[in-house]
Amino acid sequence: MQCIRLLSYNIQVGIDSRNYGDYVANGWKHILPHGRRLHNLTLIGGLLSGYDMVGLQEVDGGSIRSAFIDHTQFLARESGYPYWYRQINRDLGRFARHSNGLLSRIRPRLITEHRLPGPRGRGALMAEFSTNCDDPLLVCVLHLALLQRSRRRQLNYILRVAREYRFAILMGDFNCGCKSPTLRAAVAEAGFHGIDCELKTFPSWSPQRNLDHILVSPALEIIDAGVLDHAISDHLPIGMEVALPDGVELLD
Numbered sequence: 001m002q003c004i005r006l007l008s009y010n011i012q013v014g015i016d017s018r019n020y021g022d023y024v025a026n027g028w029k030h031i032l033p034h035g036r037r038l039h040n041l042t043l044i045g046g047l048l049s050g051y052d053m054v055g056l057q058e059v060d061g062g063s064i065r066s067a068f069i070d071h072t073q074f075l076a077r078e079s080g081y082p083y084w085y086r087q088i089n090r091d092l093g094r095f096a097r098h099s100n101g102l103l104s105r106i107r108p109r110l111i112t113e114h115r116l117p118g119p120r121g122r123g124a125l126m127a128e129f130s131t132n133c134d135d136p137l138l139v140c141v142l143h144l145a146l147l148q149r150s151r152r153r154q155l156n157y158i159l160r161v162a163r164e165y166r167f168a169i170l171m172g173d174f175n176c177g178c179k180s181p182t183l184r185a186a187v188a189e190a191g192f193h194g195i196d197c198e199l200k201t202f203p204s205w206s207p208q209r210n211l212d213h214i215l216v217s218p219a220l221e222i223i224d225a226g227v228l229d230h231a232i233s234d235h236l237p238i239g240m241e242v243a244l245p246d247g248v249e250l251l252d
Contacts (some may be wrong), residue, residue: 002249003223007048008171008214009237010057010143014040014071017234018205031095033067040232041071045078047230047237054081054103055141055171058233061088061097072101081105087113089143090121100125100141100172106252109136116142117157118150124158130251135166137250142172151175152182159190167244168192168217173235177209191218194240196225201238204231214240221245 014037015026028034048054059071076084081103090098100123102111108127116122122145129137142158144151151174162168170192176183178197187195194215200207207227212235216222223241230237244250 001246002244003241004053004244004250005051005239005241006053006055006169006171006214007051007237007239008055008057008141008173008212009044009048010173010212010233010235011041011044011071012058012233012235013060013066014038014044016040016232017203018231020203031065033065037066038069041074042078043232044230045075047228048075048079048081048103051239052105053139054079055139056101056103057141057143057173059086059099059101061086061091061099063092063097064094065096072099072103075101076103079103083107085111085125085127087123087125087141089123100143102127102139102141106250114157114161116144116154118145118147118153122150122154126161131167131244132249132251135248137167137244138162138165138169140168140170140172142170142174144173144175146175148176148182152186155182155186159186159192162192162217163190165217166219167248169214169220169242170216171214173211174213175211177211187215192216193218194222194225199225199227199238201227201236203234204236207236211235212238214238216242219245
């Protein structure tokens with residue numbers, strides 16, 4: 001039985017948040033570079049090294065505010081991942097490049113970028129990994145919209161794709177909690193599991209809501225799951241260990 005260690009982390013473009021007042025005090029950091037961003041990214045990179053695959057949200061693809069550093073590439077190098085991919089969902093040129101990111105120790109056989117329905121600027125990054133059977137593993141990194149109607153359309157779109165795979169993992173910032181009727185209905189219909197109301201990730205300084213999730217298809221077994229006490233972003237990272245069925249292994 002092969003196990004895969006997963007982590008999903010909304011890193012808030014390397015901005016450290018300690019209270020709600022920081023949203024106002026740190027607002028300029030979403031536009032301009034600041035001295036602690038690289039320090040914060042280095043701390044985050046130290047956390048990521050113990051996983052097989054990492055999904056990142058709210059990373060910058062290299063712009064003025066990030067001192068033209070691609071966050072996904074930087075974190076891959078800091079934490080020793082040979083494969084990294086980023087999806088720019090909202091490209092404001094020199095000013096900001098809002099992105100999702102994927103780090104992996106296993107080489108994907110295919111990467112696809114999906115523009116999600118609803119307001120512009122939301123996407124899903126999907127990676128296929130080969131196995132020793134006919135069924136590949138799909139890993140999807142996502143960041144859903146704030147508005148419920150848009151979230152529902154986006155989640156339905158992603159699940160339509162994911163249901164075509166026997167082995168599938170969805171991880172990211174869903175912007176809704178475990179009690180969301182939209183989330184529960186969509187996941188139940190697709191047969192996915194992994195919703196856990198105890199895994200609270202937001203806000204990082206006093207977690208009360210579980211906006212971040214890792215969901216897996218029925219053929220995958222959840223071995224362990226937890227939230228890491230790593231309060232740099234306004235979200236805490238969520239980790240999970242899943243197992244492939246006996247005899248199924250990923251191929252590099």
